[in-house]
Amino acid sequence: MGQREYEAWLKAVPARVERSRRRRRTIEARREGGAIVVRVPAHLTRAQEREAVTGLVAKVQAKEARRRPSAPALARRAAELGRRHFGLEDAGSLIGSIEWSDRQQHRWGSAQSLDGRILISSRLRGAPEWVLDYVLLHELAHLVRPGAGHGPAFRELLERYPRTARAEAFLDGAAWAEQRAAGAGGPA
Numbered sequence: 001m002g003q004r005e006y007e008a009w010l011k012a013v014p015a016r017v018e019r020s021r022r023r024r025r026t027i028e029a030r031r032e033g034g035a036i037v038v039r040v041p042a043h044l045t046r047a048q049e050r051e052a053v054t055g056l057v058a059k060v061q062a063k064e065a066r067r068r069p070s071a072p073a074l075a076r077r078a079a080e081l082g083r084r085h086f087g088l089e090d091a092g093s094l095i096g097s098i099e100w101s102d103r104q105q106h107r108w109g110s111a112q113s114l115d116g117r118i119l120i121s122s123r124l125r126g127a128p129e130w131v132l133d134y135v136l137l138h139e140l141a142h143l144v145r146p147g148a149g150h151g152p153a154f155r156e157l158l159e160r161y162p163r164t165a166r167a168e169a170f171l172d173g174a175a176w177a178e179q180r181a182a183g184a185g186g187p188a
């Protein structure tokens, strides 16, 4: 990649490069809001910078893609989980759509049994994979057992996922921490 191409690519990502005089050898990339910020030592040549930055940004993107799957990736994952844990040959046909939602502030997800629409709270982005898997299975279980609420038939199905109890404890803890951070009262 030439310098001009590189600069256009930085804009598209978007990524920002900061040259630091204090930094001698280490290069570091991390997500800061909408951009990936890469800090590099000031002495790098342009060619060295291009090579280091493109490699590191690709790594951050790959890691984020694993932890924040796209909507189609979520749907594929839910279908696969349904096969593995619920023995559903065609979980995909139950699932109308799966989307991230910014509006699920007090729930982790929801499922509409009428049209198979699943919403996953965007508060779960970056959550451990096994926790996200639990939420996908929870919502899928509502589609498999419509009308069962959270009753025994629903629990029986959901508990086939071996990490159900652990994931529920994780999410209770996360909800508690959120409430506390929001100053929602209750014992400190």
Ligand SMILES: [Zn+2]
Pocket (backbone or CB within 6 Å): 138, 142, 150
């Ligand atoms: Zn539920």
